Amino acid sequence: MSNQDLLKRSQQAVWHPCTQMKSHEQFPLIPIARGDGVWLYDAAGKRYLDAVSSWWVNLFGHNNSRIKEAIKQQLDTLEHVMLAGFTHQPVVELSEKLSQLTGLGHAFYASDGASAVEVALKMSFHYWHNKNRPRKSFFACLHGSYHGETLGALSVTDVAIFKDTYAPLLMQSAQMPSPDWRLAEAGESAQAFALRCAEALEQYVSEHQHELAAFIIEPLVQCATGMSMYHPVYLRRAREICNKYQVHLIVDEIAVGFGRTGTMFAGEQAEIKADFICLSKGITGGYLPLSVVLTKDEIYQAFYDDKVAKGFLHSHSYTGNPLACSAALATLAIFESDDILQKNMQKSDLIQTKMQVLNDFPIQHLRHQGMIFAFDIMTKNQQFSKRFYQAALKQGVLLRPIGNTVYFMPPYTITEGEIDFMLQATVKALQETT
Ligand SMILES: *Cc1c(COP(=O)(O)O)cnc(C)c1O
Secondary structure (H helix, E strand, O other): OOHHHHHHHHHHHOOOOOOOHHHHHOOOOOOEEEEEEOEEEEOOOOEEEEOOHHHHOOOOOEOOHHHHHHHHHHHOOOOOOOOOOOOOHHHHHHHHHHHHHHOOOOEEEEOOHHHHHHHHHHHHHHHHHHOOOOOOOEEEEEOOOOOOOOHHHHHOOOOHHHHHHHHHHOOOEEEEOOOOHHHOOOOOOHHHHHHHHHHHHHHHHHHHOOOEEEEEEOOOEEOOOOOEEOOOHHHHHHHHHHHHOOOEEEEEOOOOOOOOOOOOOHHHHHOOOOOEEEEOHHHHOOOOOOEEEEEOHHHHHOOOOOOHHHOOOOOOOOOOOHHHHHHHHHHHHHHHHOOHHHHHHHHHHHHHHHHHHHHHOOEEEEEEEOOEEEEEEOOOOOOHHHHHHHHHHHOOEEOOOEOOEEEEOOOOOOOHHHHHHHHHHHHHHHHHHO
């Protein structure tokens, strides 16, 4: 099938996500035929370096032989079985591994990030209900938070363009000041600013402790609203505050889990223990949809009862799919056998050093956290994001700025030569757009 043909048919038949479809009259879709390592190849053979890991899911490159092999083996054994009333080896092994890694047992599975957030919100509310505190039915989140697009997750998301249209359908939630250090006052350290934001959080939580079920947070980096980074002391204080006023802390590691911020999970850098952890995106190395909510024994026990209705009667058809679990197990095995976190530390330093070439451009807030790198362009051009995306594609790199923030979230397998390519392409795209 020719490129042109595929584009036309896709526009007719496929409703693409997060897209005003009319924009494709101007900006054509990119038909991808295959992937290999950090590269995506279109039907004509042109290649693009996937510098955003295909929306942050692809940890170890496309066409990864080990993950592929694990799925193939599982495919010959058991492709799927419902998880209500049945179990299987991959889901048990994965749950045990995730419990070892996070200190939280009791893995409840779903298929996408947003559905994991739904699970965590419902579980938190239901816990308080089971504990005879049904008034605790309200959630708090951060300014600029992103937790997904289903109605519950969107209710604790703070992005006007995604949310405003649906306002009549959503639950009320409260937005706490974001500790994003770019918002600190001149001369104020990231840590001092985080502590100041935590004071505001405590003020709010203390006043609403009887209605608040949980505070949901993206640990260390608010990715979707422009890679806002903050000091880990905020997480530590949030944990203390939630303990003090009996409010659950839901830690949404969907974007940052699995090594993105330098540690396996971002919460480790604040030495906190969450009440709920949500995981998805990188969990299968980008191979299959899978998400999971992990929670602690005390919460699990509040549902464990002779009464059916006290149980958590939530399900998705593909809950705990064996193929997805086998991909996740292979992903975790690569972390262990290849010493990924250690190697990423060196790679992170290397990328950071090489990013200094960007200082010749009108940029600010050059920042990084582990394998997330970002900077903001000083421009008033409303079209910057679209123009830069196009310019980078022309240079053979897939980059999707968020507003004026350009970021790299490459697969961990990126080589030094590929890093150079990514940065040279970025320089050329900046020359064209700034
Ligand atoms: C992407 C994301 C989600 C939603 O995950 P989906 O799989 O897209 O539904 C939730 N929380 C965070 C922090 C995310 O980055």
